[in-house]
Amino acid sequence: MKRQKRDRQDRAHSRGYQAGVAGRSRDMCPYQSTEAKSEWLGGWREAIADKQQGLVK
Template sequence: MKKQKRDLQERAFSRGYRAGVERRSKDLAPMGTMRDAWMAGWRSGRADNWDGYTGVSGIHKMSL
C-alpha cells in the first residue's frame, strides 16, 4: 500500500489546501475525523490565496 493512502490526515490537509486556494467554500469540509485536518489545510490555502500564491506562483506549495 502506498504511503499517501496510509496517511489520511495528510491527504485531508492537502485536499483542504487545494479547496482553499481554489476559493471553494469551507462548507465542503468532510464530516468526521478528517474535518480538523481539512479545515487546517483550507485555512492555509485561503491565506496563501490572499497573499497572492495562486496559479504558477503557488504551485511549489502544493504537494501532489
C-alpha cells in the first residue's frame, strides 16, 4: 500500500514538472487530494526554477 502511494506522488510530481516546463499555469493542477496536489505543485515550482536558471528550454 505504501508503495502505491509513493508511486502516485512521484507521478504527480513528474506531471507537475512537465506542466511547468510546458509553461502551464499552476491553476491547471488536475489533483484534488492535498498530498497529490502538493507534489504536483512542488514539481511545477521546480520546473519554473529550472527554466529561470536556463536548465530547461
